[in-house]
Amino acid sequence: MTEKIRAGILGATGAVGQRFVQALADHPWFELTSLAASERSAGKTYSQASNWKLDVPLPENVADIEVVPVDPAKVDADIVFSALPSDHAKTVEPVFAKNGFAVASNASAYRMGEDVPLVIPEVNEDHLEMIEIQQDNRGWDGYIITNPNCSTIVMTVTLKPLMKFGLSSVNVATMQAISGAGYNGVPSMAILDNIIPYIGSEEDKMETEPCKLLGEFNGSEIDFADISLSASCHRVPVMDGHTEAIWATMDENPAPEDVKRAFFDFDPKIDDLPSKPDKSIVVREEPDRPQPRLDRNMGNGMSVSVGRIREGIRxxxxxxxxxRGAAGASVLNAELLCKKGKI
Amino acid sequence: MTEKIRAGILGATGAVGQRFVQALADHPWFELTSLAASERSAGKTYSQASNWKLDVPLPENVADIEVVPVDPAKVDADIVFSALPSDHAKTVEPVFAKNGFAVASNASAYRMGEDVPLVIPEVNEDHLEMIEIQQDNRGWDGYIITNPNCSTIVMTVTLKPLMKFGLSSVNVATMQAISGAGYNGVPSMAILDNIIPYIGSEEDKMETEPCKLLGEFNGSEIDFADISLSASCHRVPVMDGHTEAIWATMDENPAPEDVKRAFFDFDPKIDDLPSKPDKSIVVREEPDRPQPRLDRNMGNGMSVSVGRIREGIRxxxxxxxxxRGAAGASVLNAELLCKKGKI
Amino acid sequence: MTEKIRAGILGATGAVGQRFVQALADHPWFELTSLAASERSAGKTYSQASNWKLDVPLPENVADIEVVPVDPAKVDADIVFSALPSDHAKTVEPVFAKNGFAVASNASAYRMGEDVPLVIPEVNEDHLEMIEIQQDNRGWDGYIITNPNCSTIVMTVTLKPLMKFGLSSVNVATMQAISGAGYNGVPSMAILDNIIPYIGSEEDKMETEPCKLLGEFNGSEIDFADISLSASCHRVPVMDGHTEAIWATMDENPAPEDVKRAFFDFDPKIDDLPSKPDKSIVVREEPDRPQPRLDRNMGNGMSVSVGRIREGIRxxxxxxxxxRGAAGASVLNAELLCKKGKI
Amino acid sequence: MTEKIRAGILGATGAVGQRFVQALADHPWFELTSLAASERSAGKTYSQASNWKLDVPLPENVADIEVVPVDPAKVDADIVFSALPSDHAKTVEPVFAKNGFAVASNASAYRMGEDVPLVIPEVNEDHLEMIEIQQDNRGWDGYIITNPNCSTIVMTVTLKPLMKFGLSSVNVATMQAISGAGYNGVPSMAILDNIIPYIGSEEDKMETEPCKLLGEFNGSEIDFADISLSASCHRVPVMDGHTEAIWATMDENPAPEDVKRAFFDFDPKIDDLPSKPDKSIVVREEPDRPQPRLDRNMGNGMSVSVGRIREGIRxxxxxxxxxRGAAGASVLNAELLCKKGKI
Known part of the structure; x- marks a missing residue:
């Protein structure tokens, strides 16, 4: 790759937007050319507009970039990464696609769209083939691809290697970090010394997105996987890292050792992507792992850690x-687009 | 009741021991006559020995009681409440029972003993009939009764009203408070901004104790309930209050409204016990309840709160x-003993 | 007192408003007759409007009261307690006072007003004599009295007994609870695993209000105390309870034992007020107390706990x-008004 | 430097020991050759013995090193870094020094020893000249140098540039992270939703060590600086990062802008040391900084961040x-030893 691909971020100042900046500030394939955010932020430097809240310093080469409005005429890029709220994404992303941008979206607005790829590279990279169908359908020069909801990704990466055992149903109870709700999403008085056993529309996403992700692209559409999912989602006082207790029922009724071996051997053949971790699934042998504080940064935050594989299978x-569940997922999808020559 | 029953506490200085003191310091039926703890504490006043750690003040009438050793010859009481660690309970509780004490134990040592009642008054008060069998078997003047593990109690109170629907299997994911591990049980570096997805032997207790509790006493022994349970237990940064996400499979496949009605109508007919809350099960209608910080003190800490009853049934x-899960459970059992004339 | 005084709350649904409800729902002298809040809440029942967030249950006799607008024509009461935000209080409280209401305000808007009593009953109960001056000045039938900022109250109760030693200067570093910022005031991402060394305008309040509180009413105005105060205010991840490290310089240079004795002997002669705790200052002897979680509920939350009195004096x-720092302070002031026959 | 210096760690498995491993695993000047710990750990691999608890992965080249006992005969190194508890350090460190090792100690045992350098390279690098005196006095081939207590370092780095204004007295209130007490040092029940206003012997260290650090080496001993310090130390629920509110009284009474300039211009001329951050003092202009979660990793954890410089000077x-306050401080001292040719 002789020249870097020009990349923009839509919604660059929020919690996920900042993770996009972190991922792209020094990326081997992409060059950060545009940071777009609300009218309130436009015109300010990124360091003024973002109120940077990560525990790694704001990259110096980004601090002084002037924030532009979320407008295709103002954004200079080949691909845009979208960290927009879903309702805003719904109106804005098609405009960018129509104007010839590749849109790699973390928003939920178009995930379940019939001609929109919902992709985790380790799980269903061939679904990107739908891009042409989408462009034909809609008459767009550009296109929209999406990654799943954060809690869906963590789970589905681990469900993929279980498909060979005849996965039929899943119960999952999540313990989700506060960063998932955005910087102002969870008041401290709501969560200190507390659990909130509810996250709006999260359970619905966890119960539908995996069937698309684990489905088969038949050349014209996705045949959804026939898996029955039941989720119970809970917010916990953890900064980053979603922990999920999963029960998976499989026709072949594998032993825990078989499942562990399947996790261990999982090798999705996408190793030449820069954001791909050495191990997409890290298997922990200790009785009390994985833990979010200790394991969330494995593989630069891109590995899913599993442990406590017991009869059940639990x-x-x-x-x-x-x-892994948001900015990194979109960037990994974009790297896959590059590799496939779609940008 | 003209005269109060003399009550002692074994293991009076620990986290559960302090809750026993709180429950018994001003009890209408019991008078706190002996506080027993380790040799290290014996001889000190309770205020010196206990390092009181509750957010309610140490009751004044207890502060100056001299702590005695855990020895039947030194304990002056009709009933003793045991907050001993399980290994210590195993050797000590039978000695007290042999010496004529009624022992109401929160320890796990004898819960699954064939002739030992494991009781939640709202669930299986008739299991106390096993006391005579135990005394015959062992030649004891006293006896041991037990209450279940904290996470078992919270769940099983809610499973009882589901039995009529033909309860066959349960998956449960717990989010358990740090106080369950005792004052020094969980280092702050282990749990701040973290989840620990493991609690030693907790899952085993949750998978076996309910079958005894929900079983039938046939006059000589317990016929265990035929329910398949699968638990995944997690420690969370919450001070008090265990939250549990439960999936219950029932032969009759009731609708969520039927289950809610069963919870709402649950009325275990033990209302004349002082520690019995108005509602043993409090049904919450809000989408985001129950929450430990807001609901743990309902019914003076003795109510189990339920909510988010959804298809599944989840x-x-x-x-x-x-x-509810420890000291109050033992005291409620002891109140039932009084009412039945067994002390 | 044959009949209770009718009491209303302005701003009844917020974090401090809920504490007012808790304090007044079962008060011996006051009867809660009106709950006023924003237009958005008006017309709803209090249980609908408040989203009750305390860890004690919402009082049953309050749940169904209909919330009214913050309007003197809609509020039926002899006294109103104001938990309004300062800017709103600035316009609304004079309207109530003009309409004949006694206004006991927790807001900062009028605290430093020349003819407005700023009162802590244990510190300067005689400042209430300014009420007549205020009514003359402004031609009001009612009047406004105020209590200080939360962090000021905690400190100033302990400075009062030091005045006799010739208190000349104070340095104070606070560690303040999140509830002080209101329910939505501090995002969890801002404070989990963190300290925020800044609270807007808090230091200014702590450096000015004590000089008025500790000043002398000379019959027409307050001669401010000549004390130099320097504050550094910090937000910490604690739910309730402000902790303050205080250095007090006194002309007489008392020994720590003298200061401890002064705290211990502090007896402000207002014992017949229902909200007055047995000890306004609780002296702790342990090396590691007071602590917010363990000591904030002393005296039903109305005692200030002190400890670690060392050379310095620190x-x-x-x-x-x-x-103690908000709702209870206003209620204690109102009780003093009753006793003095001013309502 | 053609060959790396062989380095060992004493007390390698604890919280500070793990930070030493992190600092030395890939160091340009040092090669980690020996990891020493208690008899319980000796013989195990480091990954087995350490129960690694940092949120960065255990370095792979360290995982399989066999832990040796804390014994000069078993430790193969030119320099040893000591993370031993103080009482253990007291007996062990002289044995290593006598046996020819350079000992760079984080323990408090010898900090105030008359012939023991207590050093922060940015503050008093010339105090290392005392090494020869120490060796003469004690007849040792090796020697002991020490770094100060964690909270002392954070403060003293910022006091150094204030010396030119005639620093005379300091009040400091600390808000200290739980990691300072070691992995098992603070139970979660002690600190969740709480502050502990006491840390054993911490205040004494903060009040004495700076006078030695800021003193002058007169060729034979240290003339202590004449500064009066008064500390109040508090534990807060923060994982890493000590926050300190400092009042500094100076003869020249500089304005806040002068102090800010002094911090900004501080340039201790030790830039060729690998662990030296670009800026030893980072000056923050925002009203609410520094904050531990956001700023503790500045300069790879080696910068001290300052902010909110106000009249007072506060x-x-x-x-x-x-x-910065422990392992990195010792390593920076050792780098200075190398540069000065003392290893």
Whole structure:
């Protein structure tokens, strides 16, 4: 790759937007050319507008970039990464796609769209083939691809290697980090010394998105996987890292050792992507792992850690929600687009 | 009741021991006559020995009681409440029972003993009939009764009203408070900004104790309930209150409204016990309840709160682990003993 | 007192408003007759409007009261307690006073007003004599009295007994609870695993209000106390209870034992007020007290606890910020008004 | 430097020991050759013995090193870094020094020893000249140098540039992270939703060590600086990073802008040391900084961040307690030893 691809971020100042900046500030394939945010932020430097809240310093080469409005005429890029709220994404992303941008979106607005790829590279990279269908359908020069909800990603990466055992149903109880709700999403008085056993529309996403992700692209559309999912989602006082207790019922009724071996051997053949971790699934042998504080940064935040694989089959999965589950997921999708020559 | 029953506490200085003191310091039926603890504490006043750690003040009438050793010859009481660690309970509780004490134990040592009642008054008060069998078997003047593990109690109170629907299997994911591990049980570096997806032997207790509790006493022994339980237990940064996400499969496949009605109508007919809350199960209608910080003190900490009853059947249960799930459970059992004339 | 005084709350649904409800729902002298809040809440029942967030249950006799607008024509009461934000209080409180209401305000808008009593009953109850001057000045039938800022109250209760030693200067570093900022005031991402070394205008309040409180009413105005105060205010991840590290320089240079004795002997002669705790200052002897979680509920949340009195003089003070430092402070002031026949 | 210096760690498995491993695993001047710990750990691999608890992965080249006992005969190194508890350090460190090792100690045992350098490279690098005196006095081939207590370091780095204004007295209130007490040091029940206003012997260290650090080496001994210090130390629920509210009284009474300039211009001329951050003092202009979660990793954890410089002079200082305040401090001292040719 002789020249870097020009990349913009839509919604660059929020919690996920900042993770996009972190991922792209020094990326080997992409060059950060545009940071777009609300009218309130436009015209300010990124350091003024973002109120940077990560525990790694704001990259110096980004601090002085002037924030532009979320407008295709103002954004200079080949691909835009969208960290917009879903309702805003719904109106804005098609405009960018129509104007020839590749849109890699973390928003939920178009995930379940019939001609929109919902992709985790380790799970269903061939679904990107739908891009042409989408462009034909809609008459767009650009296109929209999406990554799933954060809690869906952490779970589905671990469900993929279980498909060969005839996965039929899943119960999952999540313990989700506060960063998933955005910087102002959870008041401290709501969560200190507390659990909130509810996250709006999260359970619905966890119960539908995996069937698309684990489905088969038949050349014209996705045949959804026939898996029955039941989720119970809870907010916990953890900064980053979603922990999930999963029960998976499989026709072949594998032993825990078989499941562990399937996790261990999982090798999705996308190793030449820069954001791909050495191990997409890290198997922990200790009785009390994975834990969000200790394991969320494995693989630069891109590995999903699993452990406590027991009869049932029951196990624990944990991944970084704003990296593996959001910004990193979109960037990995974009790297896959590059590799496939779609940007 | 003209005269109060003399009550002692074994293991009076620990986290559960302090909850026993709170429950008994001003009890209408019991008079706190002996506080027993380790040799290290014996001889000190309770205020010196206990390092009182509750957010309610140490009762004044207890502060100056001299702590005695855990020895039947030194304990002056009709009934002793045991907050001993399980290994210590195993050797000590039979000695007290042999010496004529009624022992109401929160320890796990004898819960699954064939002739030992494991009782939640709202669930299986008739199991106390096993006391005579125990005394015959062992030649004891006294006896041991037990209450279940804290996470078992919170769940099983809510399973009881589901039995009529043909309860066959349960998956449960717990989010358990740090007080369940005792004052020094969980280092702050282990749990701040973290989840620990493991609690030693907790899952085993949750998978076996309910079958005894929900079983039938046939006059000589317990016929265990035929329910398949699968638990995943997690420690969270919450001071008090265990939250549990429960999936319950029932032969009759009731609708969520039927289950809610069963919870709402649950009326275990033990209302004349002083520690019995108005509602043993409090049904919450809000989408985001129950929550430990807001609901753990309902019914003076003795109510189990439920909510989010959804298709599945899935729901959330939450109760105070060191009151409803420990000290309060033992005291409620002892009140039942009084009412039945067994002390 | 044959008949209770009718009491209303302005701003009844917020964090401090809920503490007012808790304090007044079962008060011996006051009867809660009106709950006023924003237009958005008006017309709803209090249980609908308040989203009750305390860990004690919402009083049953209050749940169904209909919330009214913050309008003297809609509020039926002899006295109103104001938990309004300062800017709103600035316009609304004079309207109530003009319409004949006694206004006991927790807001900062009028605290430093020349003819407005700023009162802590244990510190300067005689400042209430300014009420007549205020009514003359302004031609009001009613009047406004105020209590200080939460962190000021905790500190100033402990400075009062030091005045006799010739208190000349104070340095104070606070560690303040999140409830002081209101329910939505501090995002969890801002404070989990963190300290925020800044609270807007808090230091200014702590450096000015004590000089008025500790000043002398000369019959027409307050001669401010000549004390130099320097504050550094910090937000910490604690739910309730402000902890303050105080250095007090006194002309007489008393020994720590003298200061401890002064705290211990502090007896402000207002014992017949229902909200007055047995000890306004609780002196702790342990090396590691007071602590907010363990001591904030002392005296039903109305005691200030002190400890670690060392050469310097240095010591720690701690009190419940939304009870002693807000709602309870206003109620105690109102009780003093009753006793003095001013309502 | 053609060959790396062989380095060992004494007390390698604890919280500070793990930070030493992190600092030395890939160091340009040192090669980690020996990891020494208690008899219980000796013989195990480091990954087995350490129960690694940092949120960065255990370095792979260290995981399989066999832990040796804390015994000069078993430790293969030119320099040893000591993370031993103080009482253990007291007996062990002289044995290593006598056996020819350079000992760079984080323990408090010898800090105030008359012939023991207590050094922060940015503050008093010339105090290392005392090494020869120490060796003469004691007849040792090796020697002991020490770094100060964590909270002392954070403060003293910021006091150094104030010396030119005639620093005479300091009040400091600390808000210290739980990692400062070691992994098992603070139970979660002690600190969740709480502040502990006491840390054993911490205030004494903060009041004595700076006078030695800021003193002058007169060729034979240290003339202590004549500064009066008064500290109040508090534990807060923060994982890493000590925050300190400092009042500094100076003869020249500089304006806040002068102090800010002094911090900004501080340039201790030790830039060729690998662990030296670009800026030893980072000056923050925002009204609410520094904050531990956001700023503790500045300069790879080696910068002290300051902010809120106000009349008084008052300001906030914050630094990473187990890096800048412990392991990183010892390593920086050792780098200075190398540069000066003393190893």
């Amino acid at each position: 196990y624990i999965a944990m991944g970084h929600n704003t990296i | 729901y959330i249960a939450m109760g105070h682990n060191t009151i | 010591y720690i003070a701690m009190g419940h910020n939304t009870i | 300001y906030i200082a914050m630094g990473h307690n187990t890096i």
